[in-house]
Amino acid sequence: MGAYSDGLLMLLIAGIAAYLLYRGFRSWVRKPLTLRSRIRYQLNTDILDHPAVELLEQAGYEVISDRLKVPLSFQVNRDVLYSRLFIDYIAVRNGEFYLVKTARERLAIDWTGSGVRRELLPYLLLYPDSAGVLYIDAEQGMIKKICMIVDDNEDEDDTALEGYGG
Structure with a gap:
């Protein structure tokens, strides 16, 4: 035995x-693939008083940087095109850092999947080590935390089509 x-x-x-x-x-x-950003930022430690800063601090975030300009350049054929992105603040909570965008009346975000992708995806892709983007509407006293997640439902939809023969 x-x-x-x-x-x-x-x-x-x-x-x-x-x-x-x-x-x-x-x-x-x-x-998912992780991309490491080559674009570094120099913290702007001169933080000006703003209702958004107060709102972040009340929510338990520490604001470590004021407005940052992220220069971008693109080569299209032989031409070089220049642009930039602006990050309003960098905030830290529980050891994780967040990029902060503040609401602007003339640049309202369409809160659909495509609207969030169009407005905020560049920030999430440029700095994949960030915990996400905080979108602040200081007038409404509201903070929205946006994090990119992997949607497994797409895989289920694809497998449902595998058995379809018609």
Whole structure:
């Protein structure tokens, strides 16, 4: 009985190890690509009084930088085009940093998936190590935290179509 139980125990251990390797490999393959930004920012530590700063501090954030200008350049064929993005503040809470954008009446965000993508995705892609973007409407006294997540529902929709033969 000893040889039989030893073999069964080895088979059980091998099965668990194979399962853990499979899960680890699957997790590694499905892991989203992370891009490291080459665009660095110099903190602007001269923080001016603003209702948005007060709102952030009341919510437990520490504002570590005022408005930043992120210069961008693009080469299109032989021409070089210049642009810039502005980050209103950098805030920290629980060791994670957030890029902060404040609401502007003439540049209202359309709070749909495409509207958020159009207005805020460049910030999330430029600084993927940030915990997200905080969108502040100081007049309304509101802070919205925007984080990009991986939507697994798209995979389910794709698998539902695999069996479709028509």
